Amino acid sequence: MSADDAADEAADDTSIVTGDETYTASVVGGTGFTGGELLRILSGHPDFEVVQATSRSADNMTVGRSHPNLRGLDLRFSDPDDLESVDVLFSATPHGVSMGQVDEYFEAADAVVDLSADFRLPAAELYDEWYDGHTSPEYLERAEYALPEINRENLPGADLIAGGGCNATATMLGLKPLVDAGALGPDSGEVVVDVKVGSSEGGAGGGAASSHPERSGVVRPYAPTGHRHEAEIEAYLGLDVSFTVHAVEMVRGASATCHVFPDEPVSKADLWQAYRGAYADEPFMRIVSGGGGVYRYPEPKAVAGTNYGEVGFELDPGNRRIVVFSAIDNMMKGSAGQAVHAANVALGLPETAGLEFQGLHPVGSP
Numbered sequence: 001m002s003a004d005d006a007a008d009e010a011a012d013d014t015s016i017v018t019g020d021e022t023y024t025a026s027v028v029g030g031t032g033f034t035g036g037e038l039l040r041i042l043s044g045h046p047d048f049e050v051v052q053a054t055s056r057s058a059d060n061m062t063v064g065r066s067h068p069n070l071r072g073l074d075l076r077f078s079d080p081d082d083l084e085s086v087d088v089l090f091s092a093t094p095h096g097v098s099m100g101q102v103d104e105y106f107e108a109a110d111a112v113v114d115l116s117a118d119f120r121l122p123a124a125e126l127y128d129e130w131y132d133g134h135t136s137p138e139y140l141e142r143a144e145y146a147l148p149e150i151n152r153e154n155l156p157g158a159d160l161i162a163g164g165g166c167n168a169t170a171t172m173l174g175l176k177p178l179v180d181a182g183a184l185g186p187d188s189g190e191v192v193v194d195v196k197v198g199s200s201e202g203g204a205g206g207g208a209a210s211s212h213p214e215r216s217g218v219v220r221p222y223a224p225t226g227h228r229h230e231a232e233i234e235a236y237l238g239l240d241v242s243f244t245v246h247a248v249e250m251v252r253g254a255s256a257t258c259h260v261f262p263d264e265p266v267s268k269a270d271l272w273q274a275y276r277g278a279y280a281d282e283p284f285m286r287i288v289s290g291g292g293g294v295y296r297y298p299e300p301k302a303v304a305g306t307n308y309g310e311v312g313f314e315l316d317p318g319n320r321r322i323v324v325f326s327a328i329d330n331m332m333k334g335s336a337g338q339a340v341h342a343a344n345v346a347l348g349l350p351e352t353a354g355l356e357f358q359g360l361h362p363v364g365s366p
């Protein structure tokens with residue numbers, strides 16, 4: 001390779017400008033639930049200025065019309081066919097939209113952060129297996145998985161960031177310390193994961209299954225086997241899990257309970273060492289494991305509206321089974337918060353910028 005070619009390649013690699021500046025941002029899919037969370041975070045972020053939020057159905061209406069918590073924000077929805085030129089485009093659209101629009105996104109923006117499943121998996125064959133194929137597979141290699149706790153080292157300078165699935169995020173945050181500690185070797189038993197998730201996971205247009213009368217009071221298995229997030233967990237944690245998801249009544253939150261049968265018996269001290277080793281320096285991770293008070297284990301209510309994740313664990317008598325608990329807000333740590341956290345890392349900003357707020361207590365069903 002000539003020096004010129006190498007320089008061109010290096011320039012391509014750093015097409016996303018990093019430094020001490022304010023970044024312009026747009027949110028495609030601004031009327032949706034995660035789009036609203038992006039607007040909430042970015043409008044308070046010290047390093048971003050939101051210049052566009054798109055909607056086909058609410059064109060020219062104020063953002064506050066869809067998101068009453070954002071009333072007063074001086075921004076109106078505009079047509080996604082007229083994308084403004086920005087530094088970072090966040091896309092919060094249903095699966096399949098971004099893979100069809102990604103060329104247009106990159107014409108408008110230096111970097112794209114996509115919250116859908118469109119760039120999450122690393123290979124086209126996985127989309128054939130788990131989704132309905134992929135129409136822009138040439139972008140898959142370029143995409144970096146957003147979750148910093150899993151993929152921080154590859155995020156700086158990334159210009160296509162793929163947000164994780166909320167159920168996969170809760171599960172991986174819970175299990176990662178055990179994987180890192182080598183507790184899950186070839187002789188381990190099957191890892192069984194049970195996730196309970198709130199109705200906002202289905203989005204603003206969630207349909208009959210998420211409507212209030214149908215959702216009220218349920219603990220409804222909706223993906224007993226074959227959930228698509230299994231593919232992500234295998235791709236990024238290297239772990240094949242038996243995975244079941246329940247739809248429950250809460251609005252926000254994903255709570256994963258993972259049953260782990262390790263190679264060799266482990267002690268409580270081993271577990272503390274593994275979880276502290278993985279998360280002591282993580283700005284958004286809390287270990288909540290059998291302390292006092294009412295909330296002795298991870299609790300979605302305690303992180304609702306925030307980018308925090310909680311993990312905790314218990315051991316069976318005889319140390320045969322580790323029970324791991326993990327709780328996040330599906331729209332924050334499980335989506336919009338994760339996306340902004342990843343963008344902060346990609347741009348070289350302080351990791352916690354725009355995300356440092358705590359949740360509410362006491363609070364009703366979040």
Ligand SMILES: NC(=O)c1ccc[n+]([C@@H]2O[C@H](COP(=O)([O-])OP(=O)(O)OC[C@H]3O[C@@H](n4cnc5c(N)ncnc54)[C@H](OP(=O)(O)O)[C@@H]3O)[C@@H](O)[C@H]2O)c1
Pocket residue numbers: 028029030031032033034035054055056057058080092093094095097115116117163164165166200201202203204205206330331334335
């Ligand atoms: N909700 C969660 O907890 C969660 C968690 C992790 C990941 N995600 C992923 O994040 C994405 C957004 O989820 P959500 O829950 O925010 O969905 P949502 O509430 O249904 O919002 C979707 C948004 O996309 C817009 N949209 C739909 N089709 C479009 C198209 N063809 N072109 C441009 N805009 C379009 C919609 O507005 P208009 O129709 O007005 O244009 C709306 O603003 C999904 O891919 C979802 O899987 C969601």
